[in-house]
Amino acid sequence: MGTAGSTALARLGLPATGRPVWLGVAALGAAAVTLGAVAWHRARSRRPRRLQQVGTVAQLCIYPLKSCKGVPVSEAECTTLGLRNGHLQDRFWLVVKEDGHMVTARQEPRLVLVSVTPEGDRLVLGAPGMDPLVMPSKMPSSNKLQNCRLFGLDIQGRDCGDEVAQWFTNYLKTEAYRLVQFEKNMKGRPSRKILPAFVQKYQVAYPDCSPIMILSEASLADLNTRMEKKAKMEHFRPNIVVTGCGAFQEDTWENLMIGSVEMRKVLACPRCIMTTVDPDTGVIDRKEPLDTLKSYRLCDPAEKSIYKTSPLFGIYYSVEKIGSLKVGDPVYQMVY
Known part of the structure; x- marks a missing residue:
């Protein structure tokens, strides 16, 4: 992987990262990758695909406000920028x-205790020791635009006003x-500036790396066989939780269809100190479950110069075809 890719991922507070061995070879030149992507799309459109069920959707979760509590939903639209349900869009605040x-x-662990509850066209913020605060789900255009800095990259947001600012x-x-608040007409952060050159082109609002992250129940269960204090799915903040598969089978899924949505694997999710924030107390201990994951989920030694000490847990996906999906939908791997 080139220096540019390493630098971009270092902005996330992680070691420079790439695709682990079981996810494919990362050492591709930029020109070869571009030609390969074009050939891949052309070949895919010509070849018939076979759908192989690999699991079932057990949970869907939208995290409207980055680092705050998730909102479980039974169904969602899947846009190129992530899951949406009504006025809730994933990581738009x-x-x-x-x-x-x-x-x-990572800086303010107690953010994980902040809840966001939709009520009509309004959102209600809640937190321990605080009176609930009601705010509109869409900010007026008269509110100023704020230039923001997210993992070293520039992005805009519509300021949500003084009352909300004082509340936080x-x-x-x-x-x-x-x-x-991010707005759909704003320019997202391009994947080419976040991730290595071999990753397909897409944009994200305020998520770390990609619009969708998938994790299986079996992988969490496997982790918890190794831990005295059990971790929760909330430690890892996936958008889609899959049941009915073996532990870490998601590592092998390339192209998925769920409902009417088609997704393409980006790379594995390298885990950081964020996983050590207790979702129930808002206390960060900087050790577990990260230390346990490091004991058995590091990349292949051949990729150590890329991943260094970040353990891999969950898979990032881009959205190739927008649509809708719901809890209970079969998860199909598309085989060409």
């Missing part, structure tokens, strides 16, 4: 410092914060 730099649970400032009690 972001807490920032007054200078626009992002704030996540009072809750976190460390410095002044503001809340911004």
Whole structure:
């Protein structure tokens, strides 16, 4: 992988990352990758595909506000920017410092205790010790645009106003914060600036790397056989949880169809200190479940210079065909 790819992923607070051995060979030149992608799409359109069921959707979760509580949903639209249900869109809201730099649970662990509840065309924010705060699900165009900085990349957000800013400032009690909202007409962060060159082109709003992250129940169960204190799915914040497959079978899934949605694997999810924030207490211990994952989920030694010490848990996907999906849908691998 080139230096540019390494630098971009280092912005995420992770070692420079690439595709692990079981996900394919990462050492491709940019020109070869471009030609390969074109050939892949052309070949795919010509060849008949076979659908092989690999599991079933057990849970769908939208995280409207980055680092805050997820909202379980029974069905969702899947856009190129991620899951959407009504006025809730995945990671379309972001807490920032007054200078626009992002704030996540890595810096403010108690963000994981903030809930977002839809009520008609409004959203209700809740947090321990705080009165609920109601805000519109769409900010007026008269609110100023904020230039933000997310993992070293520029992106915009619509400021959500002084009342919401004061609410977060009072809750976190460390410095002044503001809340911004991404809008569909805004320019997302391009994948080519976040990830290595071999990754297909797409955009994301405020997620770390990709619009969709998938994890299986079996993988979490496997992890918990190795831990005294059990981890929860909330430690890992997947959008789609799959049941009915073996542990880490998701590592092998390339192209998926769920409902009317088609997805393409991006790469494995390298885990960071964020996983050590307790979703029930908002306390960060900087050890578990990350240490246990490091004991058996590191990449192949041949890829150590890329992944270093980040364990791999879950898979990132891009959205190739938008549509809808729901809990209980079969998860098909598309075999060409």
